[in-house]
Amino acid sequence: MKKIKIEDKLSLRNEGKLEIVFIGSGTAFSESLGNNNIIIIKGDTHILVDFGLTAPFALKPVTGVDILDIENVLPTHSHSDHIGGLEYLTLKNRYFGQPNGKPRLTMIIPDEYRNVLWEESLKGGLRYNELGKYENEMSFDSYFDYVTPELIKKDGRVKHHINFKGINLEFFHTNHIPGQAVKTEDAFITYGLLIDSKVFFSGDTKFDKELIDEYEDKAEYFFHDCSFAPNPVHADIDSLRTLPEDLKKKIILMHYGDDYANHDHSDFYGLAVPGVRYIFD
Template sequence: MTLTLQFLGSGHNQADELGHSAAVLLHNDVPDLVIDYGYTVHHAFQRYFPAHVVPAIFITHCHLDHIGGLEALFSSRIAHELQGNDRQRPKLFVPAPLIPTLHRIVASFPNALAEGGVNFWDFFQLIPVEQSFWHNQRRFQVFAVRHHAPDSAFGLCLPGRFLYTGDTRPIPEVVSHYASQDEWIFHDVSLYGNPSHSGLADVLREYPEPLLARMVAYHLDSESSMQKVESEGLRVARSGQRFVLRDRRQAPAESAGEQVSKEQA
């Protein structure tokens, strides 16, 4: 069994050329779980995986660059049904505190389809989650991050494989706790911090070297910003890049840094 994480985009909300930050967990090259679904993500998924449908999504928070593509996915599922294809409702794993906000933003309009007759949630399997959830025999852990207000954003961890912060200020204590087995750490990094995001200087100041050695930055605004982050010794994720997720519990002596795939999908 081979698990990899491929980025579908690695930019912030105004970095359309980089794609909105999102990643997909792949099992033997088959999509298993998408993390976030912003405006650019729907078309990126179709471009990289034209033979597959979206099986499941985890939502980190409700900013539109992380959920804005759900409407396009909703429309595509309607098209599948009209064409007589078997309905496959994507699982939508959503931290419970986010569900009211998510519903108001994407699902509360009385006619989700102009002709009426359907509800937005008819085409998704909404699964509220708290500290953890199971998906395809794997137990994922969910944790709150620092993003402007309490309980407004969450990260995801597959123990022994990876930790994905979503958008956050530095949370070294949380990352140290959940990524304690040499996992990859995929972390929100901007050149300059603000109340919702970690700046490069913040990350370099707050995280110890052993965590920085496993860290991959995303959520930047341009290729030049990526190069600036790389010049400070951090890896960055680019759209299409895959990272091999070896089970670190079975290979504790190896460096996670050796496991990056050079493949560009």
């Protein structure tokens, strides 16, 4: 893996290698790191994974990318540090992008989550902006084109798969919320990703040894959420420390607290740093 700091403006196209860039790497409460949101780039394709409440005002300062350059978005779950900027992105695209010929945003979202995201989160701010096609309100379809990953495993840990314009994405359920849930079947929809068959992205999850065991041989690198203190809904660093030494060296910690400088993390690969291009061979 190669790391290159963005000098001026991140290009949303590259020569074909998988690339991941963090817009922010902090917890939901971080004041200095920004919400843990990423952009995946490969060839001519980019995917914005999550757009939290800090993202509309972090995107350009951190990456140089204009919000109207974003075409594809993938939300992992409904917490505001992951979708809090989606309304902004959506309305900006509709009223500043589309009038100039830009298409609607494309959302990559499993069937089971599309309606939940609309009904429970997005609808309040988006439904009444114009008269709808058939009624006096707008719908998910008014704003988004969408592609639906295929359900490939519906028992135990649910999984979906899609090859989106050359980027392979395996979605897997994680056990993030509520804190009492002991397995993914008890938990609310939250996705982690295996990106292009080589990079594990935990999304938000409690420490889940079974999940890591399952992907240990499939992934070359792991981006894993990490709390420096015990936390009911996130993996904490002491739990991650119980993993084998060679595996820890492949783990890049993300979704961490502002006080990271006070915590030793030298047994891991390191911390995810916003504004750096992580390029995978």
